[in-house]
Amino acid sequence: MELPEPRYEDGRILVPLGGVALDNGDYTVAVLDDDGTPHPAGTSDPCLSIAGRAAYIGRARTRDLRTYRASCGTLRLRVRAASPYAEVERVDVGEGIDGAGAVGVTGVIACADREPGTVEASLHARHRGGAGTVDAPAELVDGEFSAVIPMGPLAAAHDFGRAHNEWDLWLRTPSGELRLGAHADDIRGKKHRVVYPGRTLGDTGTPLRGHPYYTVDDELSILLRSDHPVKGAV
Amino acid sequence: MKISIVLANAYGMGGTIRTVFNLASGLAERHDVEIVSLIQHRKAPFFAVPEGVTLTTLAPSRGWAARPRQSLLARWRECRPSTVVPTSEAKRNGAFSGRTEHALRRCLRSSDADVVIGTRPGINLLLAKWAPKRILTIGQEHVHLGGHKKDVRAAVKRLYPELDGLAVLTETDRAAYREFLPVDDDWTATMPNALPPGNYPRSTLENPIIVAAGRLSKIKQYPKLLRAFAAVAEEHPEWRLRIYGGGHTKDSLLDVVHRLGLANHVAVMGRTKDLAGELAKASILAVSSRAEGFGMTIIEGFAVGIPAVSFDCPHGPREIITHGRDGLLVPHQDVDALADGLLRLVENPEERAAMGAAAVAAAAERYQLQPIVRRWEEYLTARLAARRTARLEVGT
Numbered sequence: 001m002e003l004p005e006p007r008y009e010d011g012r013i014l015v016p017l018g019g020v021a022l023d024n025g026d027y028t029v030a031v032l033d034d035d036g037t038p039h040p041a042g043t044s045d046p047c048l049s050i051a052g053r054a055a056y057i058g059r060a061r062t063r064d065l066r067t068y069r070a071s072c073g074t075l076r077l078r079v080r081a082a083s084p085y086a087e088v089e090r091v092d093v094g095e096g097i098d099g100a101g102a103v104g105v106t107g108v109i110a111c112a113d114r115e116p117g118t119v120e121a122s123l124h125a126r127h128r129g130g131a132g133t134v135d136a137p138a139e140l141v142d143g144e145f146s147a148v149i150p151m152g153p154l155a156a157a158h159d160f161g162r163a164h165n166e167w168d169l170w171l172r173t174p175s176g177e178l179r180l181g182a183h184a185d186d187i188r189g190k191k192h193r194v195v196y197p198g199r200t201l202g203d204t205g206t207p208l209r210g211h212p213y214y215t216v217d218d219e220l221s222i223l224l225r226s227d228h229p230v231k232g233a234v
Numbered sequence: 235m236k237i238s239i240v241l242a243n244a245y246g247m248g249g250t251i252r253t254v255f256n257l258a259s260g261l262a263e264r265h266d267v268e269i270v271s272l273i274q275h276r277k278a279p280f281f282a283v284p285e286g287v288t289l290t291t292l293a294p295s296r297g298w299a300a301r302p303r304q305s306l307l308a309r310w311r312e313c314r315p316s317t318v319v320p321t322s323e324a325k326r327n328g329a330f331s332g333r334t335e336h337a338l339r340r341c342l343r344s345s346d347a348d349v350v351i352g353t354r355p356g357i358n359l360l361l362a363k364w365a366p367k368r369i370l371t372i373g374q375e376h377v378h379l380g381g382h383k384k385d386v387r388a389a390v391k392r393l394y395p396e397l398d399g400l401a402v403l404t405e406t407d408r409a410a411y412r413e414f415l416p417v418d419d420d421w422t423a424t425m426p427n428a429l430p431p432g433n434y435p436r437s438t439l440e441n442p443i444i445v446a447a448g449r450l451s452k453i454k455q456y457p458k459l460l461r462a463f464a465a466v467a468e469e470h471p472e473w474r475l476r477i478y479g480g481g482h483t484k485d486s487l488l489d490v491v492h493r494l495g496l497a498n499h500v501a502v503m504g505r506t507k508d509l510a511g512e513l514a515k516a517s518i519l520a521v522s523s524r525a526e527g528f529g530m531t532i533i534e535g536f537a538v539g540i541p542a543v544s545f546d547c548p549h550g551p552r553e554i555i556t557h558g559r560d561g562l563l564v565p566h567q568d569v570d571a572l573a574d575g576l577l578r579l580v581e582n583p584e585e586r587a588a589m590g591a592a593a594v595a596a597a598a599e600r601y602q603l604q605p606i607v608r609r610w611e612e613y614l615t616a617r618l619a620a621r622r623t624a625r626l627e628v629g630t
Contacts, residue, residue: 044436046514046538051440071508073433090498186515193501197492 001027017065022079029067029075043067043075053184057087057110058143064111068186084112086145086171086178088220091212093197100152101199103212103222105169105180107145112175114143121173123147125154125222128166132157138171145171151210151222155201158208158224167222168215181219190214235614236266238347238369240338240357242329244271244289247280247480247505248449249530250376253427254353259284260428260607270341272329272357274298292337295328311336318363318393319356320385330356339364349614351401355386362396370618373400374425377527378549379410391415399617401425401610403528404549420620423613426553427530428606429597434537435514439583439590442473444576445516445540447509447531448523450481450502455545457490458569459522460500465573467499470580475520478512480505514538517586518579519561522572526550536560536597541589543575560593 001022007014030038047067064082067075087110096102105123108114121140126133134154138147149169158165169180182190191214198211201224210224241254258267268288275295283289294301296312304312314332315324324330342350342365349370352358358373365371373394382390394400394415400422402408408424411417444463448454456477463475477487477500484502491500506512509531513519519535521544526532529550532542536554542561544551545568555561562578564571579586 042433044433046435046437046511048441048515049438050442069435069511069514071511073435092498187501187503190501193503194497195488195491195502196497 002032022063022065022077024063024079024081027077027079028070029077040074042073043069044073045069045075047075048186050185053186057184058108058114059111060084060113061111064183066186082111084176084178085110085183086180087184088180088182091196091220093199093211096148096150096152098150098152100150100155101201101210102148102150103210104148105146105212105220107180109140109143109145109171109173109178110184112178116142119173121145121147121171123149124170124172124177125149125167126170127154127157127159128168128221129162130157130159130165134167135172140171140173147171149222151199151201151224154210154222154224155208158226160206160226163225165224166215167224169220169222179219181217182214183218188218189216190218191216235348236268236346237261237614238268238270238345238350239353240270240272240350240361241353242271242327242357243273243275243295244269244283244291245274245276245279250353251279252281252430253376253530255281255284255287256428256430256603257607257610258287259431260603261610262286263607264611268347270338272334272338290341292341293334296331297328308333316356316360318359318389320359320383320389322383323354323356323359323386323389327354327356335360335364342366342369345369348618352397355382355390358397358400359389359393362393370399370614370621371397372614372617373397375400375402375407375527378402378404378407378525379414380548381525381527387414398621399423399613401613403427404553406549406553418620420616423609425609425613426601426606427528427533428603429533429537429601431603432510434510436594437514437517437539437590439517439540439586441515441517442470442580443516444473444475444518444520444580445478445513445535446475446520446522447478447513449479450477450483450487452483453524454479455522455524456487458567458572459520460487460490460494460496461569462522462572462576463500463520464494464496465570466576466580467496469577471499473499473580475500476503476512476516477501478503478506478509510534510538513540516540518543518576520572520576521545521547521551523547523551524567529554532561533597533601536593536601539590539594541579541586541593543572543579545572554596556592556596560589560596 029041047069061082064080087107089107092104119140121138123136123138136149171178196212198209201208201210261267271291273295274291275298311333312331316330316335319330351372352361353374361371408422519542532554545566546563557563562575564575
C-alpha cells in the first residue's frame with residue numbers, strides 16, 4: 001500500500017497515517033526507488049517511547065498504530081483495532097480491610113476520551129466459566145482510576161471442583177465496561193514477565209491462594225487455586 | 235588458511251557460542267572456517283551458522299529426547315568419562331564424555347585444518363593432548379583463570395604448555411596466565427570479543443528503563459541489583475528494571491522481587507534474539523556480577539549508546555568502562571554504591587547523554603569485528619612462524 005507524501009522536519013521524515021485505511025496486520029515500511037522497486041527502510045530508532053505511548057492511549061481511538069524495529073533493522077508498522085480499556089499502572093496485593101486479602105489496582109482509561117472530574121465507577125470481577133460476580137467501589141477522577149477488590153468474596157465463591165478459578169476484572173463506568181489490561185508499553189506476553197505475589201486466603205481450613213496475573217492477552221485477572229502454593233507468597 | 239573452531243555445543247544460545255559464531259564469520263571472509271560441535275541437543279542451532287562457515291557435529295547429546303537411535307558402542311562410550319577433561323569441567327559442561335573425546339580424536343586425525351581453536355578449558359585440554367603436531371593448536375578462554383576449579387587449574391598447568399598459544403579476553407587474565415604457565419610472553423594474546431556486525435539501533439536515552447542482561451545465575455547477583463534498584467524505584471517510581479536472560483533461578487528471583495515490593499517495577503523478560511534492540515529501548519545498563527569474564531553485554535550496550543553502571547568486579551568491566559566517561563564503576567559488592575551510581579544517571583539526563591555518546595564511540599573504536607579479526611590473523615600467523623622457528627631450532 002502506498003502512503004501519502006512525507007513531510008521533512010528537523011531531519012525526520014513524517015508520514016501522516018491519519019487518513020490511511022490500513023487493515024490489521026504487520027507491515028514492512030519500504031522506500032520506492034525511481035523504478036518503483038521497494039527497498040525495506042532501515043531504522044536506528046528503537047521505536048519505543050514510554051512517554052509517547054502513555055500520551056497515545058490518552059484519547060479515543062479505534063485503532064492502535066505502532067512502529068517497531070525488526071531485529072534486522074527494518075522499520076515495521078503494526079496495526080491493530082483498538083477499543084477503550086482500562087490500562088493498569090500498578091497492582092498491589094495486601095491484607096485488605098477484613099484481613100482476608102485484597103488486590104489494589106490503579107491505572108488510566110485508555111483509547112477513550114477521559115472525562116474530567118469525578119465519574120461514578122466500580123471494579124467488577126467476573127468468575128470465568130461461572131456465574132459469580134463481585135463488585136467493589138472504584139474511584140475515577142480525570143480518567144485515572146483506583147480500586148481495591150477484596151479476595152474474601154472470591155474465595156467464598158470458589159468452585160473446588162476446578163483446580164484453577166479465574167476472575168476477570170472490569171472497570172464499570174456509565175459509558176460501559178472496560179477490561180483491565182496492560183497494553184501501553186512494548187512488553188507483549190506479561191504473563192511470565194510481570195508477576196505479582198500471591199497470598200493465602202482466609203482460614204477456612206481449605207488452603208486457597210490468590211494472586212493477580214496477566215492473561216495470555218495481557219489482561220488482568222485474579223487466579224485462585226487450591227492445588228499447591230503460588231510462588232512468591234507475601 | 236583452514237581454521238577449525240571447536241565448541242562444546244554449537245546448538246545452544248550462550249554468549250560463548252554467539253561470540254564464536256561472530257569471530258567465525260569474520261575469519262570466513264578470508265579463510266576456510268569450520269565449526270566443530272562436540273554435541274547437539276536439537277536439530278538446528280539457536281544462532282544461524284554464519285555464511286561460508288561449515289558446521290560439523292560429532293555426537294547427539296544424551297539429553298536430546300528426539301535423538302536418533304545410537305549404537306551400543308556409542309552409548310557405552312558416552313557413559314565413560316573423558317580421560318583428559320577434569321571432573322569439575324565435565325560436570326559443568328555435559329559435552330564431555332569418552333564418546334566425544336574419541337570422536338574429536340578421530341576428527342583431528344583426519345583433519346586438514348592448519349589451525350584448530352578450542353573455546354573452553356575441556357576442549358583446550360583435549361586439543362593439547364590429542365591434536366596432531368601438524369595442526370597449530372590455540373586455546374581460547376572465555377572464563378578467567380581464577381574462575382577455574384582446582385582440578386581444571388592443575389590440568390591447565392600440566393597440559394596448556396603443549397598448546398601453540400592461548401587467547402584470553404582481558405589483559406588482567408593474560409598477566410595471570412603468564413605468571414601461571416612457563417610460556418613466552420607472545421604465547422598468550424588478549425582477544426576481546428567483537429561486536430557482531432550490523433546496524434545497531436541507538437537509544438534515545440529517554441525511556442525510564444534500566445536494563446540488565448545475562449543468564450539468571452548466581453554469578454550475576456541479580457538480587458543485589460534488585461536491592462540497588464529498589465532505591466531508584468523509591469525515589470523515581472516511574473523507572474523500571476528489565477532483566478533479560480534464561481535460567482533456572484527465575485522463581486527465586488521473583489521471590490526477591492516480591493519481598494522488595496518491586497512487582498510493578500521489574501520485568502523478568504527471559505531470552506531474546508534481539509538483545510541490541512532491547513538494550514536500545516533502555517537508558518542505563520546495570521551490571522551487578524560477582525565476576526564478568528569479559529562483559530559482552532556492556533559492549534553491546536555501548537554499541538546502542540547506553541552507559542553502564544557496574545560493580546568494579548573482575549575482570550571485564552574495568553577494561554571496558556572508562557569511569558565517568560562512558561559509564562560508572564562502583565566499588566565491588568557495594569549495593570549502596572550501585573544504587574547511587576544508578577540514581578546519578580537516572581537523575582542526570584545530560585550526563586547520561588554525554589556518556590551514551592562516549593559509549594558509542596568506544597564501541598566503534600575498540601570492538602568492531604574487522605580490527606579484531608585482523609588481530610587474530612596476525613596472532614595466528616605469528617604463532618605459525620614461532621612454531622616453525624622452534625622446529626628449526628630443534629632440527630639444528
